Amino acid sequence: DTGVSQDPRHKITKRGQNVTFRCDPISEHNRLYWYRQTLGQGPEFLTYFQNEAQLEKSRLLSDRFSAERPKGSFSTLEIQRTEQGDSAMYLCASSLLAGGVGSSYNEQFFGPGTRLTVL
Amino acid sequence: AQRVTQPEKLLSVFKGAPVELKCNYSYSGSPELFWYVQYSRQRLQLLLRHISRESIKGFTADLNKGETSFHLKKPFAQEEDSAMYYCALSYGGATNKLIFGTGTLLAVQP
Numbered sequence: 734d735t736g737v738s739q740d741p742r743h744k745i746t747k748r749g750q751n752v753t754f755r756c757d758p759i760s761e762h763n764r765l766y767w768y769r770q771t772l773g774q775g776p777e778f779l780t781y782f783q784n785e786a787q788l789e790k791s792r793l794l795s796d797r798f799s800a801e802r803p804k805g806s807f808s809t810l811e812i813q814r815t816e817q818g819d820s821a822m823y824l825c826a827s828s829l830l831a832g833g834v835g836s837s838y839n840e841q842f843f844g845p846g847t848r849l850t851v852l
Numbered sequence: 853a854q855r856v857t858q859p860e861k862l863l864s865v866f867k868g869a870p871v872e873l874k875c876n877y878s879y880s881g882s883p884e885l886f887w888y889v890q891y892s893r894q895r896l897q898l899l900l901r902h903i904s905r906e907s908i909k910g911f912t913a914d915l916n917k918g919e920t921s922f923h924l925k926k927p928f929a930q931e932e933d934s935a936m937y938y939c940a941l942s943y944g945g946a947t948n949k950l951i952f953g954t955g956t957l958l959a960v961q962p
Contacts, residue, residue, distance in 0.1 A: 736895075766949065775856075775938050775952030776896070789947050824896070828948070839948065843896040 735759065737844035739825050745850045746815055753811045754847045758827030765808050766841060767800055768824040769793065776824055782808060783830065815851045822846045854879045856941050858953035865929050866961050873924040873956050875913075875939030883941045885915055885922040886950070890936040899924075899937070909933070929960045 738757045746752050758765050763784050768776035779798070780790045784805040794800075797815075802808040812819055826841040855878045865871055877883060887899040900908045902915040902922060913924045922939060939953040 764948075768950075773861075773954065775940070775954050776950070778949040778951070781947060781949060789949070830948075840898050840901075841948075841950065845895050 737825055737827050737842050739823075739844040739847050741847060742845060743848045743850075745852065747852050748817060749814055751811065751813045752815055752849065753809055754823055754825075754849075756808045756810070756825030756827075756844060758806070758808070758825070759829075759842055760806075762827035762829045762842075763805070764828045764830050764839070764841075765802055766826040766828075767808070767810055768826065770822040770824060770846070771820075779810075812849075815849075817851050820849055820851045822848050854883070854941060854943055854951050856939050856951055856953035858937075858939055858956050860956045861954070862957045862959065864959045864961060867931055868928050871924075871926045871929045871933070871958065871960075873937050873939075873958065875922045875924065875953060877920050877922065877939075877941050879920075879941060879943055881943060883943045885913070886940045886942070887911070887913055887922075887924050888938040888940055888952070890938070892935070896938070929958075931960045931962055934958055934960045 740755045766781040767779040770776045778791050779794050780800050782802040785802050797813045800810045824846045825844040828839040828841045857876045885902040888896050889899040890896045911926045915922050936955050936957050938955045940950045
């Protein structure tokens with residue numbers, strides 16, 4: 734499978750614990766996005782990277798959340814001191830930006846998601 | 853603020869019936885609109901985008917700027933169309949991030 738992969742697929746943790754998720758984008762894609770999806774809602778944007786640079790963060794991303802993409806390939810999303818409200822599906826997507834910043838939309842390819850349950 | 857509204861959580865139709873999934877958006881500029889679909893046990897995938905003006909799997913969607921709508925239509929529903937459908941907006945700039953609606957579950961009955 735050459736699509737976007739995410740690991741783990743499911744994570745159950747206790748409140749107060751730290752968790753880390755990994756996303757491997759499609760290999761040549763230079764953009765990587767993180768979204769969060771809670772029950773009954775559509776995905777909500779959290780943050781995105783262009784290569785290794787984190788260029789935008791949503792207000793949804795509290796200081797307990799941190800994301801990295803150290804070599805411009807895979808990315809990790811860490812949640813510290815998890816709370817029950819963090820329970821959600823965390824989706825990763827990647828795209829290839831062609832034509833420079835401001836060019837028209839480039840399709841985002843989504844991973845299967847990591848389902849987090851905080852007890 | 854940019855927003856996408858899908859008023860129906862569930863749309864149930866019989867096979868062969870026409871389908872219209874509603875989507876309204878709020879954005880003062882010129883957004884790009886998309887429909888994403890998620891079949892059971894599969895990942896989210898792009899169905900169609902307004903600028904391509906394509907028909908994918910028999911589905912079409914026309915952007916109506918006056919009504920700020922981007923409804924998804926299909927003249928004859930098939931059972932394999934049963935899925936969750938999300939309308940999404942991208943207002944470009946540097947991010948190309950997507951703003952999604954809450955989704956509509958389409959159930960096509962035999």
